[in-house]
Amino acid sequence: MSQHVLSVKVENQSGVLARVVNLFSARGYNIDSLSVSKTEDDDISCITVVVNGDDRVIEQVKKQLNKLIDIIKVTDQPKEYSFQREIVMLKLQLSSSKRIEIFQIAQTFKASILDITQKSITLEYLGSPEQLDIFIEILRPYGIKELNRSGRISFPKD
Amino acid sequence: MKGAKILIECLVKENVEVMFGYPGGVVIPIFHELFNAPLKFVLTRHEQGAAHMADGYARATGKPGVLLVTSGPGATNIITGLATAYMDSVPMVAITGQVSTEMIGNDAFQEADVTGITRPITKHNYLVQDIKDLPRIVKEAFYIATTGRPGPVLIDIPVNISNAEGDFVYPDSVDIRGYKPNYKGHPVQIEKACQLIEHAKKPVVYAGGGVILSNASDELREFVNKTGIPVTTTLLGLGAYPETDSLSLQMLGMHGTYYANKAVHDSDLLIAIGARFDDRVTGKISEFIPHAKVIHIDIDPASVSKNIIVDVPIVGDCKNVLAEINAKVKKPSIQPWIDHIESFKKSHPLQYSNSSDVIKPQFVIEKLYELTEGKAVITTEVGQNQMWAAQFYKYTEPRTFISSGGLGTMGYGLPAAIGAQFGMPEKRVIDIAGDGSIQMNIQELIVAVQYRLPVIIAILNNGFLGMVRQWQQHFYDKRYSHTCIKCAPDFVKLAEAYGAEGIRIDSPDKVEAAINKALSITDRPIILDFLVDPEENVYPFMPAGKTINETIMRELA
Numbered sequence: 001m002s003q004h005v006l007s008v009k010v011e012n013q014s015g016v017l018a019r020v021v022n023l024f025s026a027r028g029y030n031i032d033s034l035s036v037s038k039t040e041d042d043d044i045s046c047i048t049v050v051v052n053g054d055d056r057v058i059e060q061v062k063k064q065l066n067k068l069i070d071i072i073k074v075t076d077q078p079k080e081y082s083f084q085r086e087i088v089m090l091k092l093q094l095s096s097s098k099r100i101e102i103f104q105i106a107q108t109f110k111a112s113i114l115d116i117t118q119k120s121i122t123l124e125y126l127g128s129p130e131q132l133d134i135f136i137e138i139l140r141p142y143g144i145k146e147l148n149r150s151g152r153i154s155f156p157k158d
Numbered sequence: 159m160k161g162a163k164i165l166i167e168c169l170v171k172e173n174v175e176v177m178f179g180y181p182g183g184v185v186i187p188i189f190h191e192l193f194n195a196p197l198k199f200v201l202t203r204h205e206q207g208a209a210h211m212a213d214g215y216a217r218a219t220g221k222p223g224v225l226l227v228t229s230g231p232g233a234t235n236i237i238t239g240l241a242t243a244y245m246d247s248v249p250m251v252a253i254t255g256q257v258s259t260e261m262i263g264n265d266a267f268q269e270a271d272v273t274g275i276t277r278p279i280t281k282h283n284y285l286v287q288d289i290k291d292l293p294r295i296v297k298e299a300f301y302i303a304t305t306g307r308p309g310p311v312l313i314d315i316p317v318n319i320s321n322a323e324g325d326f327v328y329p330d331s332v333d334i335r336g337y338k339p340n341y342k343g344h345p346v347q348i349e350k351a352c353q354l355i356e357h358a359k360k361p362v363v364y365a366g367g368g369v370i371l372s373n374a375s376d377e378l379r380e381f382v383n384k385t386g387i388p389v390t391t392t393l394l395g396l397g398a399y400p401e402t403d404s405l406s407l408q409m410l411g412m413h414g415t416y417y418a419n420k421a422v423h424d425s426d427l428l429i430a431i432g433a434r435f436d437d438r439v440t441g442k443i444s445e446f447i448p449h450a451k452v453i454h455i456d457i458d459p460a461s462v463s464k465n466i467i468v469d470v471p472i473v474g475d476c477k478n479v480l481a482e483i484n485a486k487v488k489k490p491s492i493q494p495w496i497d498h499i500e501s502f503k504k505s506h507p508l509q510y511s512n513s514s515d516v517i518k519p520q521f522v523i524e525k526l527y528e529l530t531e532g533k534a535v536i537t538t539e540v541g542q543n544q545m546w547a548a549q550f551y552k553y554t555e556p557r558t559f560i561s562s563g564g565l566g567t568m569g570y571g572l573p574a575a576i577g578a579q580f581g582m583p584e585k586r587v588i589d590i591a592g593d594g595s596i597q598m599n600i601q602e603l604i605v606a607v608q609y610r611l612p613v614i615i616a617i618l619n620n621g622f623l624g625m626v627r628q629w630q631q632h633f634y635d636k637r638y639s640h641t642c643i644k645c646a647p648d649f650v651k652l653a654e655a656y657g658a659e660g661i662r663i664d665s666p667d668k669v670e671a672a673i674n675k676a677l678s679i680t681d682r683p684i685i686l687d688f689l690v691d692p693e694e695n696v697y698p699f700m701p702a703g704k705t706i707n708e709t710i711m712r713e714l715a
């Protein structure tokens with residue numbers, strides 16, 4: 001089992017996402033991360049799927065993705081050959097004693113402060129999925145009230 | 159022009175001659191236009207029957223099968239038929255009605271999410287959301303169904319689209335950027351294949367349904383002529399190469415001949431053509447071909463190296479690729495190999511113990527072969543009847559054996575036979591059935607009566623769900639749990655009730671006369687109720703997931 005990042009260019013139509021995720025769910029595979037958005041061409045969407053699976057099974061899934069009529073192109077995007085980014089937004093409890101520490105961590109990571117009240121602070125951080133993991137782990141002891149990750153997008157290096 | 163009329167015009171443009179189906183609420187506008195349409199509509203008695211008829215028609219003729227049913231239950235009733243066609247790569251276009259677009263998702267009367275349900279069992283499907291898209295969608299549906307690796311395509315048409323006004327402009331061509339099937343094999347791969355073939359010492363051809371789908375039987379025969387390489391076929395490949403020829407090893411797999419399985423196992427080069435290494439073919443995959451390199455010709459890249467790692471994959475149409483290979487290939491020197499196989503043919507023949515007291519099912523099949531001179535189109539149900547039909551009728555031409563291979567759908571044979579008979583009116587079509595399977599879609603018998611189709615239904619009546627009983631006998635301590643179906647209808651009276659001919663045959667000496675009687679009838683269907691040996695088994699029997707060395711052979715009395 002290893003992690004795969006698949007970038008799937010598809011026709012921007014209803015039902016296409018369901019076709020793509022069906023191929024994973026039919027095998028009992030859980031998708032770790034999924035993002036869908038438009039590309040430079042309004043008629044084409046890009047679906048980025050992060051999934052853990054047996055290499056041969058993933059190879060088979062890639063072939064079956066390619067078979068789908070609405071799928072234009074499927075590429076594997078290993079970390080060495082692509083930029084991979086994700087955004088996290090999280091809300092922390094804000095006690096006066098920890099306020100300075102949290103600001104310092106946010107500054108170190110170049111995270112943005114989206115919102116701040118007497119009781120809580122909401123941060124946004126953009127980075128590689130691994131950087132996000134570290135950021136979240138460092139902040140966990142301060143009491144994360146709510147957290148949401150965007151799902152990964154990937155872009156090939158030249 | 160109304161959407162319903164546009165649909166009919168599209169079907170006419172696609173040269174649809176016959177379609178199968180059943181009306182219902184949201185397709186009334188389409189049926190309204192069908193009333194005067196220049197194509198034959200066959201009213202089945204169950205939507206599942208319509209799907210299998212379209213399938214049988216497509217397999218017999220090579221043309222796409224077309225069906226039309228209503229929303230909700232009409233559509234869910236064709237699911238088995240779509241899955242059957244999808245597994246066996248049968249070109250089909252299924253049109254389903256849908257509730258009005260503004261009601262979709264509101265649990266409307268007879269609503270089901272049909273594009274959602276059918277997504278994994280169709281090659282593609284469409285929900286028509288705008289009347290402007292209808293002609294393009296129909297054009298694409300036929301194109302997708304019939305090109306590349308064929309398969310069923312479904313078009314879901316909401317009733318307000320059928321009633322909407324639109325322009326009928328049928329597109330001349332199709333351009334789908336995500337769908338460009340590759341028909342020509344790569345020259346480098348073809349060269350590599352020719353090299354392997356030329357230097358092989360123990361080559362075998364393993365030909366599947368793809369050879370028949372791509373109409374490559376002639377090219378396969380030429381290939382064998384040129385190379386002298388023996389041929390085994392899959393269940394769906396039966397007829398791709400004449401089984402009467404000395405280089406034919408007949409069918410391989412779970413109930414294939416011992417010599418076919420042995421030849422494949424011992425081979426040093428397996429040439430797979432339009433076949434997909436199904437588990438019923440390979441048995442235990444790790445010991446399937448311990449010594450062989452593999453050439454795999456298939457139009458579907460997803461079939462290549464799926465179950466078996468392939469040495470020389472050639473993605474392309476079997477017909478084109480074989481023609482290219484035939485132009486280049488040199489004959490290998492394999493006489494010792496042929497002699498080796500011949501010795502296995504002699505020592506392990508396909509056989510059964512005939513009897514003068516009780517009808518052996520294999521004897522019935524042999525007699526059917528003899529009395530039809532091998533020229534009938536055979537359809538089957540699923541189970542023992544299917545395997546005996548595959549083993550003991552000798553197929554020499556493509557599109558003469560029609561059976562649900564991949565999905566293994568009981569109840570397939572009778573509607574498929576009716577569909578095949580509509581496509582091939584000049585042929586004798588025989589459904590080889592079991593007393594279990596035939597009851598699954600028996601309602602379609604009336605369609606054959608209505609259209610005066612002389613379909614012969616040969617029931618191998620053993621009072622059991624025989625294949626499951628055979629597994630219970632071998633692997634489950636003979637505990638025949640719920641496989642005895644002695645409580646059955648009187649099939650002769652049933653035939654009469656439908657207006658068909660019914661003949662019961664209870665001893666071996668009456669078999670020939672009954673078949674001859676059936677063959678003399680040309681204006682109505684005939685049920686031949688053969689009361690056969692209740693506990694006859696199908697052999698050879700390579701159990702699921704086992705190896706050739708664990709094959710159970712017949713003990714002759």
